[in-house]
Amino acid sequence: MAAPCRKMASRSFSQLLYCFNRTAVGSVGCRRFSVTPVGRARPQAGPAVERATSPWTLMAAVCLQRLPVISADESPIEQRFKQMMQQMELEKSVLSDHELRLLEDADRMSRKQAGDYDSDEEEGHGDQEIMLGQDLEDTWEQRLKNFQPAPRVRADVDKDLTSVQRCLADSLVLLAEQQVGAEKLWLLPQAAWQEGETLRQTAERALGSVTAADLKATFLGNAPCGVYKYKLPKAARTESSVGTKVFFFKAVLADSAPAKAPNTALLWVKKSEVQKYLKPAYAMKVDRFILSL
């Protein structure tokens, strides 16, 4: 009832059920993407079959999103349109039960004060005579005054990039600083693919290793939503390793769990801020599947 704005806000997205638990759909379902490396190992293939090893290292990354908690502010045109629509609906509407009751009470009051009032002629409205419509309205007003909604925008929290509670009106993406080769880079949490697991399981492992274990995320599907191909510089290239391919999986934060100290540096950033932290080529691929609606 009288709950602060934050808790009442909007959405509870209940669980997604998937019907197939079979393996390796993640690697099969990416028909959209340009290159499928030759001889990519499929866990379904029997152990007797010889697999041609591919020169690409496979990695899976997770694009964990925190969806907006409150609605975005309206632009001036939207506000004016909203007011006009409300006005139109008010004018076209019929009276509600409560308004009819108020009218009846007013009518009864005027009849009582008329002079030739005969209370036996009244129909039985026992409850309504004790508690008038006006009294109800007064109690409701009182309760509304006692209700303190949480502030929609908190400037100090918005500036703190590591907080999950920042920018409640936008959707945020999780970035982690990971060691890639010789340097530390900001990227979506990723992990290397191992034999016998699907790419989605790799992505889940990536999420678990980078963040605290109790961060509940719901993966949106078994198929990746994007891919990034990185060729090692010519000097570092060998026969067996030409580069890496990173497959991105989308996930949605289910619970904003209390922040435990993570082992790696984490950031929650909006789509507009993502460009500042990622390398240009990487950012170009990642930008394509982060929806800012």
Next chain:
Amino acid sequence: MNHMFRKRCFPRAVYVHMLLNDATQTELILSGCAPGNERRYKGTPTHGIGRWKYLLPKQAPKKKKDRNQTKQILSATDTAHGTLNVKVSGYDMTVVEHYSQYIHNLCNRLGIDVAESYALPTKSTEVMLVQDQGNKTYVDAVLKTHQRVVQLSSLNASLCPVFVDVLLKNQPEGVQLSVKEHTEADFQARFKARPELEGLLAQISQ
């Protein structure tokens, strides 16, 4: 491209067919004249000229519409989910209905097959508060939960994360979204219970 194709393969086959047809028709007419006992008006050259229904493929006779279980429940394959129920529920009916319409339109645009789109019965919840003075509870408010279901017959696995992401980003306030598989139990839950029928069945089984 298409009409170029058609122009090519059209002429020869049709022309030959027309020639043959003419030949057979003239033969028939000649043979019809010979006995002389036939009625003349049926033998006119234009007899049966407007007939076309015999050329249509044979259709099975139209059965009475099967009310129950008109749609099969598809099961999942390697690349697609089976029949899914996207259920939208909330207290505000206009918002819930508009959101379900949005989902339906989005599916049409993305080429996802929508099997059915129906509403489940509204559930009313009475909120009762204890009075300040005394232990009696009084009815404070009546909240009605409206539910709308959009049933998708199959959803491509590669399209699924994109589709669900768009739905989540556009979810309005006060509306709960759930995506689940469609089961037989879900289907049966829509029908009203028939107590007399169940009573009779129980009697038979006893």
